[in-house]
Amino acid sequence: MSDFPAEGKLNGRLAIRGARVIDPAQQLDAVTDLFIADGKLVGIGSVDGFTADREIDAGGLVACPGLVDVSVSLKKPGAEHSRGMIRELTASASGGITHVVCPPDTFPIADTTAVVRQMHETASAARRSWVWMVGAMTQGLAGEQLADMGALKQAGCVAVSNRRRAMSSAQALRRALEYAATFDLAVVFHPEDAELAAGGCAHEGPVATRLGLPAIPAMAETVAVARDLELVAHTGVRAHFAQLSTAGAVAMIADARRRGLKVTADVAVHQLLLTDDAVDGFNAMAHVRPPLRSLADRDALRRAVAEGVIDAVCSDHQPCEGADKLAPFPSARPGISGTEALLSLTLRVVEQGALTLPQAIAALTSRPAACFGIAGGSLRVNERADLCLFDPAARYTLTDEGAEAMVSAGRNTPFLGDQLSGRVRFTLLGNRVLYTRTQA
Amino acid sequence: MNEAAIPAHVRLQLNEQGQLRHFLTTDSLPRGLLTEILDTAATFVSTDERAPKKVPLLRGKTIVNLFFEPSTRTRTTFEVAAKRLSADVLNIDIGRSSTSKGETLMDMLWNLEAMGADMFIVRHGDSGAPHFIAEHVTPKVAVINAGDGRHAHPTQAMLDMFTIRHFKGDFTKLTVAIVGDILHSRVARSGIAALRALGCPDIRIVAPRTLLPADAESLGAKVYTNLTDGIRDADVVMALRLQKERMTSALLPSEQEFYRLYGLTGEKLRAAKPDAIVMHPGPINRGVEIASDVADGAQSVILQQVTFGIAVRMAVMAMCMNGQGHVPASE
Numbered sequence: 001m002s003d004f005p006a007e008g009k010l011n012g013r014l015a016i017r018g019a020r021v022i023d024p025a026q027q028l029d030a031v032t033d034l035f036i037a038d039g040k041l042v043g044i045g046s047v048d049g050f051t052a053d054r055e056i057d058a059g060g061l062v063a064c065p066g067l068v069d070v071s072v073s074l075k076k077p078g079a080e081h082s083r084g085m086i087r088e089l090t091a092s093a094s095g096g097i098t099h100v101v102c103p104p105d106t107f108p109i110a111d112t113t114a115v116v117r118q119m120h121e122t123a124s125a126a127r128r129s130w131v132w133m134v135g136a137m138t139q140g141l142a143g144e145q146l147a148d149m150g151a152l153k154q155a156g157c158v159a160v161s162n163r164r165r166a167m168s169s170a171q172a173l174r175r176a177l178e179y180a181a182t183f184d185l186a187v188v189f190h191p192e193d194a195e196l197a198a199g200g201c202a203h204e205g206p207v208a209t210r211l212g213l214p215a216i217p218a219m220a221e222t223v224a225v226a227r228d229l230e231l232v233a234h235t236g237v238r239a240h241f242a243q244l245s246t247a248g249a250v251a252m253i254a255d256a257r258r259r260g261l262k263v264t265a266d267v268a269v270h271q272l273l274l275t276d277d278a279v280d281g282f283n284a285m286a287h288v289r290p291p292l293r294s295l296a297d298r299d300a301l302r303r304a305v306a307e308g309v310i311d312a313v314c315s316d317h318q319p320c321e322g323a324d325k326l327a328p329f330p331s332a333r334p335g336i337s338g339t340e341a342l343l344s345l346t347l348r349v350v351e352q353g354a355l356t357l358p359q360a361i362a363a364l365t366s367r368p369a370a371c372f373g374i375a376g377g378s379l380r381v382n383e384r385a386d387l388c389l390f391d392p393a394a395r396y397t398l399t400d401e402g403a404e405a406m407v408s409a410g411r412n413t414p415f416l417g418d419q420l421s422g423r424v425r426f427t428l429l430g431n432r433v434l435y436t437r438t439q440a
Numbered sequence: 441m442n443e444a445a446i447p448a449h450v451r452l453q454l455n456e457q458g459q460l461r462h463f464l465t466t467d468s469l470p471r472g473l474l475t476e477i478l479d480t481a482a483t484f485v486s487t488d489e490r491a492p493k494k495v496p497l498l499r500g501k502t503i504v505n506l507f508f509e510p511s512t513r514t515r516t517t518f519e520v521a522a523k524r525l526s527a528d529v530l531n532i533d534i535g536r537s538s539t540s541k542g543e544t545l546m547d548m549l550w551n552l553e554a555m556g557a558d559m560f561i562v563r564h565g566d567s568g569a570p571h572f573i574a575e576h577v578t579p580k581v582a583v584i585n586a587g588d589g590r591h592a593h594p595t596q597a598m599l600d601m602f603t604i605r606h607f608k609g610d611f612t613k614l615t616v617a618i619v620g621d622i623l624h625s626r627v628a629r630s631g632i633a634a635l636r637a638l639g640c641p642d643i644r645i646v647a648p649r650t651l652l653p654a655d656a657e658s659l660g661a662k663v664y665t666n667l668t669d670g671i672r673d674a675d676v677v678m679a680l681r682l683q684k685e686r687m688t689s690a691l692l693p694s695e696q697e698f699y700r701l702y703g704l705t706g707e708k709l710r711a712a713k714p715d716a717i718v719m720h721p722g723p724i725n726r727g728v729e730i731a732s733d734v735a736d737g738a739q740s741v742i743l744q745q746v747t748f749g750i751a752v753r754m755a756v757m758a759m760c761m762n763g764q765g766h767v768p769a770s771e
Binding site for chain 1: 449546576589590736
C-alpha cells in the first residue's frame with residue numbers, strides 16, 4: 001500500500017520501496033529501496049534494523065536526487081511580493097526541483113547583502129525549493145562600479161554575475177573578474193555582445209529574414225564567449241557560461257576545457273527541443289533570450305550535454321504575467337515559464353534519443369550542483385535526503401486551465417497543450433516534503 | 441491541400457471558404473487569391489483611369505486608420521479608398537493618443553471595437569503587429585496591414601503587382617529586379633512573396649552586403665551586389681527608398697557613394713530591357729536611389745502606382761469585409 005507523506009514536515013522513518021534509483025554521481029542505476037530517517041538518507045538497498053513508520057511503494061517510479069535548476073528568476077523579493085515568490089517556489093517543487101539558483105536581476109537588484117538576506121529569508125519561510133543567490137557583480141548591474149562581492153559571498157551568494165547587462169568596458173570586466181577571483185567567487189556569464197545583439201529579437205537566419213524580425217546573430221554569442229574566455233584565462237576566475245545557444249560557443253567551451261580552464265556551462269531545455277522555426281507565425285511564446293537558433297545549433301547543444309561539455313540543463317524560468325506576452329512579437333517580454341516542465345521536457349530529449357536517462361538526470365542533479373558548489377544533487381548515505389520520485393510513464397498535458405493548471409503565475413510556455421511524460425510524485429528536501437502527488 | 445499543410449499565418453487570413461478576411465502578408469497566399477485581388481481592383485479602375493467613382497459597398501461600415509508610425513501617403517490612399525467605398529473613416533494618430541499614457545495596445549483595440557469599428561488599417565513599427573491584432577480582435581473585425589516593421593506591406597505589393605500586370609501582362613515570363621535597402625524593406629519582402637506566388641521566374645535583389653538580410657536567397661530571389669549585373673535584361677526595375685539613418689548606423693558611407701554605385705541613372709538603366717518599367721514605392725529621394733530624369737522619365741510608372749494603389753486598396757477592403765461575412769450594402 002502506497003503511502004505518500006503529506007507536504008510539510010516529514011515525521012519518523014520512511015522507506016521507499018522498489019524504485020529505479022538513478023544517482024549518476026555514484027553511477028547508481030538499480031531497482032532498490034531507500035531508507036530515510038530524520039531527514040537523512042540512512043541507507044540504499046538495506047539497513048539493519050530499520051523499521052519504517054511509513055512506506056512508499058515506488059514500483060515503476062524513478063527515484064533520483066532532487067533537481068537543481070541553475071536559472072530561476074524570482075524577480076520580486078519584497079514583503080508584498082513574497083507570495084509571488086512562494087508561488088514560484090511551489091511551482092518548482094512540483095517539478096521535482098529541490099534547489100534553485102536565482103540570478104541577481106531581482107527587484108531591487110541583488111547587489112547588497114540586505115537583498116540577498118531578504119531573498120534567503122523569504123525562501124526559507126516558503127519551505128519549498130531551496131534558493132541559492134547569484135549576487136550582482138556591479139552596483140545596480142550598471143556595469144561600472146563593483147558590488148561588494150566579498151560581503152555578497154559571506155551572505156551566501158554562490159556566484160556573481162552581471163546577467164545579460166553589458167559591462168561598461170572590457171577593462172571594467174577584467175577588474176570585476178580579478179576582484180571575484182580574490183574571493184574564489186564564481187562568475188556567471190550570459191554571453192551576448194550588446195552591440196551585435198542590439199535591437200534584435202530572433203535568431204539571424206531564414207525565419208527572421210522572412211518575418212522581417214530584427215535579428216540576433218550567432219556571433220553575438222560567440223564573440224562574447226571568445227572575449228570572456230580570454231579574460232577568464234588571464235584572471236583565473238572560476239567561470240560558468242549560462243544558457244548557451246550556439247554550436248560555436250559550445251566548441252569554444254570544449255576547447256577551453258581541453259586547455260585546462262575551469263569553466264562550466266548550462267543550456268536551457270527549450271534550446272534542446274526547439275529551433276527558430278517555433279517563432280514562425282510571430283509566436284510570442286517562443287520569444288526567448290538568447291533566441292531559439294538553428295537545427296545545427298540545437299543538435300550541437302544536445303551533443304554537448306551528452307558529451308559533458310555542457311554540464312547542466314536548466315529551465316531558465318522567466319514567468320511573465322498577462323500583458324507581458326500580450327504584445328506584438330518584438331515587444332513581447334522574452335522568457336519561458338519553465339520549472340514545472342523541466343523534468344518532462346528533458347525526458348522528451350531522452351525519448352528523442354539524444355540523451356540517456358542517466359545522462360539527463362546527471363544534467364539535472366549532480367552536475368549543476370557541482371557547477372555552483374551546492375550541497376545536493378546526489379543520494380549519499382548519511383547525508384540530507386534530497387530526492388525526487390517520478391513516474392516516467394505517466395502522460396499528462398501541460399495546461400493553464402482547471403485543477404491541473406500550472407502553478408507558476410507565468411503560463412508563458414510554447415509547450416502549453418503538449419502531451420508530456422514524467423509526472424513528479426514526490427519531492428523531498430531533508431525532513432520536509434516539498435511536494436506530494438497522491439494520484440497517479 | 442490538407443489543413444496541416446497550410447501555414448498558420450495563411451489560415452489566419454482566410455475564412456473557411458478560403459476567402460480573404462484579413463490581409464496581413466502576401467507570403468504563401470494562393471495565386472488565385474492574389475489574382476482575385478488584381479481582378480477586383482481592375483473593376484474599380486476601369487470606371488475612370490484617374491479617379492474610381494464612389495460605390496456603396498461599405499456604406500455604414502467604420503474603418504479605423506490606426507497608424508503607430510507617421511505616414512501621410514499611405515494613410516491618405518487608404519482614406520481615399522475607404523471613402524470611395526462609402527465607409528466612415530476614423531484616423532487615430534497614436535503619437536497623440538493613449539498608448540503613451542500606459543494603455544496597452546489591446547486595451548486600445550477593445551475600446552475602438554466597442555465604438556463599432558469594422559476594420560483596422562494598421563501601420564506599426566513592430567514586425568508582426570497586425571498579425572497580433574488579427575489574432576486578438578473580435579470576430580467580424582478585419583485587419584489590413586499597412587506596413588509592419590520590416591515584415592510586410594501587402595497592399596503596396598499588390599499595387600506593384602497591379603502595375604506590373606498592367607504594363608507587362610504575364611508574370612511567368614518576367615525578370616524583376618528590386619534595388620536598394622532590402623534588409624529594412626517590408627516592400628521588398630511582400631513584393632518578392634507576391635511575385636513568387638504569381639509565378640515570376642526571375643526575381644532579383646540588388647544591394648551592398650550591409651543592406652541584405654542574412655540568408656537573403658531564402659526569400660526566393662537571386663542576390664546581386666552589382667547594379668548593372670542585377671538589372672541586366674530586366675523587364676521591371678524597382679528602386680527602394682533609402683532612409684537617412686542608414687548612414688549613421690555604419691551601413692553605408694554616404695549618399696553620394698550609394699548613388700554612384702546603386703542609384704538608378706539613365707545610363708545604368710540601359711542594362712535593362714529597352715522597354716523596362718521603373719517603379720518606386722515613394723516617397724522618392726531624388727539623387728540618392730534614383731536620378732530625377734529617370735523618376736520623371738518615359739520608363740517611370742511611379743505616378744500610375746499611386747493611382748492604382750487606391751483601386752487595389754478598395755479591392756482588398758471590400759474583399760476582407762465580404763470575407764468577414766459583412767453583406768455589401770445595396771444601392
